[in-house]
Amino acid sequence: MEYCVKKHFILVHGFGHGAWCWYRLVSLLKLAGQRVTALDLGACGVNTNTKRLNQIASISDYLQPLMDLLASLPPAEKVILVGHSYGGFMISLAMESFPHKILVAVFVTAYMPNHKDPPVTLMQQFFKRNSIDFFMDCRFIYDQENQPVSATFGPDFIATKVYQHCQPEDLELAKMLMRADGFFLEDMAKESLLTEEKYGSVDRVYIVCEEDEVMKEEFQRWLIENSPPKEVKSVVGADHMVMLSKPKELCLCLLQITEKYQ
DSSP, rough: OSSOOOOOOEOOOTTTTGGGGGGGHHHHHTTTTTEEEEEEEETTTTTTTTGGGOOOOOOHHHHHHHHHHHHHHHHTTEEEEEEETHHHHHHHHHHOOOGGEEEEEEEESSOOOOSSSEEEEHHHHHHHHHHHGGGGTOOOETTTSOOEEEEEOOOHHHIIIISSSSSSSHHHHHHHHOOOEEOOOHHHHOOOOTTTGGGGGGGEEEETTTOSSSOOOHHHHHHHHHSSSSEEEETTTTSOHHHSSSHHHHHHHHHHHHHOOO
């Protein structure tokens, strides 16, 4: 069914992923009459023209595809910005730079910072809550101060904790296409990256995935308490990759948001 309210959705992937992970949701949103753009962040996805991770010097380089897209929008256009997981940090920084271009920001089982604390505090909380055994066969690269610089998700971790409710073909696709990704902890530790005047002026909705084994529901609820959004929605039975395991349910949530935030 086509919804009468047509909006432009911009979909921002999480750690190690790319635009490809949204393919089921993109199809559903387009069938509902929506405009959709899914993009690859720097050194991510399948774009052969993108830089390699060791060529990404800062989070600004990593964010450049999203910032360029938002800067290119017509002056009067407002978008619905959707960030998944680690992509929550990226849409937050985009909200700070382009608050006037964003109708509503949707955090899908995502990191959602506040404007008071540096975003890095959320990652520190995540690592504090999970022992090294939690990460199974993931591979980390550390700097001289023993801080994680980048990571690659291992196939066992992907199957057990990230894609456990997804179709087998989507799991195999992920094993082929996922890439190493960076943490940018030094950039994320800077004070005043986000302000109440800009980031805080954009309406936010959080979508909880109740069976997520990466960003566990307890942690998602902590993120919500730490930076209360305007609205909270839940997807029952969704693992971390809700756009693949529960695409219809996620699509419905987004279409409801489209109708409410105009």
